[in-house]
Amino acid sequence: MLEEKIDALNRIYELYGRYTKTLTLACRKYCAHCCTCNVTLTSLEAANIFRSLSPERRAEIRRAVEPQISRKRYQPEITLNQMARCCINGEKLPDEQIDPAWGPCPLLSDNACPIYDLRPFGCRCLLSTSDCGKTGYAEVDDFTITVNYVFLQFIEHLDQPGGFGNLSDVLTILDSDLDANTPYPPQARAGNPRLIANRPIPMLLIPPEHRSGVIPLFNELNAIVRPR
Ligand code: SF4
Numbered sequence: 001m002l003e004e005k006i007d008a009l010n011r012i013y014e015l016y017g018r019y020t021k022t023l024t025l026a027c028r029k030y031c032a033h034c035c036t037c038n039v040t041l042t043s044l045e046a047a048n049i050f051r052s053l054s055p056e057r058r059a060e061i062r063r064a065v066e067p068q069i070s071r072k073r074y075q076p077e078i079t080l081n082q083m084a085r086c087c088i089n090g091e092k093l094p095d096e097q098i099d100p101a102w103g104p105c106p107l108l109s110d111n112a113c114p115i116y117d118l119r120p121f122g123c124r125c126l127l128s129t130s131d132c133g134k135t136g137y138a139e140v141d142d143f144t145i146t147v148n149y150v151f152l153q154f155i156e157h158l159d160q161p162g163g164f165g166n167l168s169d170v171l172t173i174l175d176s177d178l179d180a181n182t183p184y185p186p187q188a189r190a191g192n193p194r195l196i197a198n199r200p201i202p203m204l205l206i207p208p209e210h211r212s213g214v215i216p217l218f219n220e221l222n223a224i225v226r227p228r
């Protein structure tokens with residue numbers, strides 16, 4: 001059932017929140033240079049957003065993202081777990097284009113996120129130790145990049161047989177009429193070429209020097225995701 005998956009997702013978010021509390025970050029309210037139209041999410045995260053909003057708020061979200069469908073935005077060709085599979089098989093990765101100059105996130109309003117508590121992991125992991133507004137780029141330590149990959153891989157694994165894509169695409173495609181009895185995965189609207197299928201974790205993307213540091217987080221993620 002959808003509720004079980006959403007419960008696991010929120011436990012993962014909570015675990016990541018505990019990790020980020022250990023970091024010293026420049027991120028603060030109304031700092032939104034990282035909120036671009038290129039942000040991605042899984043179908044489960046979209047369901048989590050819709051599940052928590054009133055019908056009126058869902059309609060507002062839909063109205064905000066729909067115009068973005070005709071604009072330039074990052075549309076991933078493969079998921080992170082597919083990428084890990086390609087690495088194992090020695091296959092070439094697609095040459096994807098992504099440019100923050102394509103514009104802000106269509107949900108951004110007065111430099112604030114209207115769904116902040118529900119924002120997907122792709123937004124939660126946009127962090128910086130220095131002010132991006134001054135430097136022009138985010139600064140993130142290598143270990144946190146590894147942690148982000150591990151969380152993204154587990155979230156994708158959890159959301160099988162769901163899909164992954166650009167925020168505007170997924171929020172437009174997914175049926176927003178969700179309730180406690182909605183089966184999993186929630187119904188997608190007909191014709192969804194912009195969603196790519198989530199895959200199981202074939203291998204975690206952890207460099208050798210980060211393995212021992214990641215183990216406590218890995219064990220907690222495994223306990224949340226594996227029994228499902
Ligand atoms: S990642 Fe950069 S732009 Fe985003 S909140 Fe943090 S400091 Fe601000």
Ligand code: SF4
Pocket residue numbers: 034035036039105106107108109112113114115116119120123
């Ligand atoms: S969903 Fe919210 S946090 Fe994520 S990019 Fe859009 S405005 Fe920013």
